[in-house]
Amino acid sequence: MEERKELFNPHQLTSARISRGMTMKELSEKSEISRQMISNYESGKTTPKAENLLRIINVLGFPRSFFVAEMPELHSGATFFRSQTAATKKARDMQKEKLKYTFEVYKKLATYVNFPATNLPVLIEKDIHDITEEDIIQKAFELRSIWGIDPVSPIKNLISTAEKNGIVIAEANMSDGALDAVSRWIIDRPFIILTDNNESSVRRRFNVAHEIGHILLHNSVESVHDYSSKELKNIIERQANSFASHFLLPSGAFEESLLSTSLEYYKDLKKYWKVSIQAMVFKTHSLGLISDDQSLYLNKKISWNKWRTKEPYDDLIPVEKPSLMDTVYKMIVENNVVYPNELNNSFRLPKDELEKIISKSIFDIKSTEKTTPILRLVKQ
Structure with missing residues (x-):
């Protein structure tokens, strides 16, 4: 009788290795398997025997079921990275894999629950060189209107508002000071994936608004690799930053609230607008309310106060967290549509990845009796 061959998807090994930020050499050393053999496994030339697969599983921390799964690559559409020019290729590649895992979790949950419909204004389809500041201001205004946000008030919880309007947001199981987010x-x-950098609330809000800017402004971009690093930094990133500024700080309302340009007053404004002091100084200068010399003076004082990385009130303003995936997951298991263990196993992902994409609590939920309704999520 012919021996049954163990199923193995070589692309999944590459994916798991990259998501852990490892080179083939590093995986080879940690698993005590030759680099050539690792290369053969990833190219599909050789299928690892049980002993070697177990070594790989122990090093990467992925379940055995992951290595037989089919997870299609995300081919169409551009991926945008917050801090595009500073991030290393290794960090960007890690985030791409984690974005793919988030999409797989979303697909599984969406078989049971209807996520909120995507509610966005018409996307800009222009070449990036043709997008004007007026276009950006208009999109920021339209988005506030469509999302029911007061045109002159601060946004209370940006992540929650975005999730209610159909944007899937999750945290990634990685940290990298040069890479804040991907969309x-x-x-x-x-989809927006946030790097776990322990950033302040104001930084995270600006990151999310920046990524929403990419989503609305850069739909015509097929690949960021079609542009030079100068175009990425000075056009694409600048446009997303401009959108974030107009969206979080509507010009007229911000100007009305700016009764002083002292750093002490900016500290008070930060608590109101939930935007960094540095971003507000930049906005003030861009509106022509302070001169180049005044802007330079304020920025020098910010540096002298050592506020570049940590500002006043960073510890007081609560950091916003994604909650939509967790809400959907709990709807499914608490209504006994699927047992928690069954649902968790169906994702075929490591515990640490699922705890970031969904929530740490998913491994504590118990269920009793299973029924088979299809749930519909209307509002979060």
């Missing part, structure tokens, strides 16, 4: 359209829905 892209996948099929008919935008």
